[in-house]
Amino acid sequence: MIDGIRDFFTQMIAPAASQAGAGPQHALHVATAALLLEMMRMDSSVTDAETATVAQALQTRFGLCAQEVDTLMALATEEAKQATDYFQFTSLINKHFSREQKIEVVENLWQVAFADGHLDAHEQHFMRKIADLLYVSQADYVGAKQRARDKG
Secondary structure: OHHHHHHHHHHHHHHHHHHOOOOOHHHHHHHHHHHHHHHHOOOOOOOHHHHHHHHHHHHHHHOOOHHHHHHHHHHHHHHHHHOOOOHHHHHHHHHHOOHHHHHHHHHHHHHHHHHOOOOOHHHHHHHHHHHHHOOOOHHHHHHHHHHHHHHO
16 A cells, blocks of 8 residues: 555655756655644544645645645554654754745744644644754744634
């Protein structure tokens, strides 16, 4: 199954990324999706609202169609299961994303956290950890949280 997902990703998404001169887009897509999916799983249940929020964030951020988002989410789920920590994802994001893009990732994470209408302590802890790993300042962290809350 994973080989099929990787093949689809290579055939459908990678060519579009290389045409745009996007560099290591595949890895960045997976890293971002993995963090969003981890946020979705931080509390005791995964809701349809959280899943839709993750899908929308990926679609908006990377300009993917629904089928590509589904494939990306499946691949990112497998990558997150195999990961021993979040550093492999955050280090890639740090290397290739601007400060503003990292703040957008934090805002997307907050949107996922707020999607089910309840902010869990585990979600708050995860947010702080990821924001620290992405070197997002306290002011930007709070601003991203407020914008995400206002959108919800």
